[in-house]
Amino acid sequence: MLNQIRSRLAEINCDVFISMHQTHRRYLTKFTGSAGLVWISHDANILITDFRYTEQAGEQSPDWEIILQQSTLEEAMAQLIEERRVRRVAFESEYITVNQLAEWQEKFEAVEFVPTKGLVAQLRRVKTSDEIEKIAAAAKIAVEALTALVPRIKPGMAEAELALELEYMMRRLGAKAVAFDPIVGSGPRGALPHAIPSDRKIQAGDFIVIDMGCVYQGYCSDLTRTFVVGRPEPKQLEIYNIVLEAQTAALNVLKPGLTGREVDSAARDVIRRAGYDRNFGHSLGHGVGLEIHEDPRLSQFNEEPLAPRMVVTVEPGIYLPGWGGVRIEDLVVVTESGCDILTELTKELTIIE
Ligand SMILES: [Mn+2]
Known part of the structure; x- marks a missing residue:
């Protein structure tokens, strides 16, 4: 299923797909915790979560690189965006608030946030x-x-x-x-x-x-x-x-x-x-x-x-x-x-x- 997400990423010319949706997170990673961010790029599967869950995430999602969020999810995402020189980020427009998107756009001026719809829901069928x-x-x-x-x-x-x-x-x-x-x-x-x-x-x-x-x-x-x-x-x-x-x-x-x-x-x-x-x-x-x-x-x-x-x-x-x-x-x-x-x-x- 990650291959399908990656080929979609290529089609829309994006570097990474991110999801903060709890059910999609569970579906993609098997991690059942209540907080986290899924990061799927062309060469990495990353699950960012916080101190409460890092051990659990390691057990439930052995194929994923687990990153411990030090402050906020957004900070952890910012670090990845910078380290990996990401330019276009595909996000799930059904589940991200207008407010959240505005904050991202303000914080990451050089990054383009590309709305996607139904990518994971379609796989889940x-x-x-x-x-x-x-x-x-x-x-x-x-x-x-x-x-x-x-x-x-x-x-x-x-x-x-x-x-x-x-x-x-x-x-x-x-x-x-x-x-x-x-x-x-x-x-x-x-x-x-x-x-x-x-x-x-x-x-x-x-x-x-x-x-x-x-x-x-x-x-x-x-x-x-x-x-x-x-x-x-x-x-x-x-x-x-x-x-x-x-x-x-x-x-x-x-x-x-x-x-x-x-x-x-x-x-x-x-x-x-x-x-x-x-x-x-x-x-x-x-x-x-x-x-x-x-x-x-x-x-x-x-x-x-x-x-x-x-x-x-x-x-x-x-x-x-x-x-x-x-x-x-x-x-x-x-x-x-x-x-x-x-x-x-x-x-x-x-x-x-
Ligand atoms: Mn029914």
């Missing part, structure tokens, strides 16, 4: 085997936690209790943290795609949408299932089956070469034909990795083709205000000819008694 293993492990923890929770859900329990149980179980199963606060939307609250778990108590006749995931060795997982409390009404079965059919359609077409828009359309067309397209107001899915939402997007706005080893969610939903909602989400890895599901868990409508 395609995962290594090691990354896929970690995401799969995070997915497995989410599946196990949800599987353990389902038989314990009883009418009278509050949404917030279910969310708490999930958090606790994922941690017990080895997760470092939740990837996001679990979403639990029961009854009419299921119509809120990002329902914050409330004191509302689960009752007969509810659909319950549960969307959850965890972080394992830095990598995220994402999983949604919808359950019904008691025997489903015909309308509930109808909506559930449309969402399931839409999700299946997308999973069946998903393969390298298709664009994010085409995969989104496969699911959206099913929902449109059933007459509920206005009730599916979000995109079909998103990339997952070090961050819970990253590239590529499965949406009408992504014309880029998918490639093997990308990891994405497939999560259509139908939301009817005042009535409730259904969402079914799997996390999948794109293979050479299709995709593999990492969140292996039944999608038959599960009845909670």
Whole structure:
């Protein structure tokens, strides 16, 4: 991946690429500390960090030259710029404040700061085997936690209790943290795609949408299932089956070469034909990795083709205000000819008694 950054550097005629973005730092160097600067020039990989982290950085990033920052990161960078007679510095314009750039420009009058966008995000879309293993492990923890929770859900329990149980179980199963606060939307609250778990108590006749995931060795997982409390009404079965059919359609077409828009359309067309397209107001899915939402997007706005080893969610939903909602989400890895599901868990409508 450093080669790709270097060839980009050559294209834009820069001497060095710098990044102060925490996730990119971790991705490029494996260093997990909270502060530092990544310096990639044509002939050096340097990680500048402070006294708290120099030992850790040495262990986590053996292929990187570790420089101890004596005062500020900026001073350490200034020293490198001078020593190495750097003239053009590529920086990440999405993550550097206007203020920071102004300070650099004032301090380094002879240096040109060249904005770049999406250089690392683009690399991060395609995962290594090691990354896929970690995401799969995070997915497995989410599946196990949800599987353990389902038989314990009883009418009278509050949404917030279910969310708490999930958090606790994922941690017990080895997760470092939740990837996001679990979403639990029961009854009419299921119509809120990002329902914050409330004191509302689960009752007969509810659909319950549960969307959850965890972080394992830095990598995220994402999983949604919808359950019904008691025997489903015909309308509930109808909506559930449309969402399931839409999700299946997308999973069946998903393969390298298709664009994010085409995969989104496969699911959206099913929902449109059933007459509920206005009730599916979000995109079909998103990339997952070090961050819970990253590239590529499965949406009408992504014309880029998918490639093997990308990891994405497939999560259509139908939301009817005042009535409730259904969402079914799997996390999948794109293979050479299709995709593999990492969140292996039944999608038959599960009845909670
Ligand atoms: Mn998701």
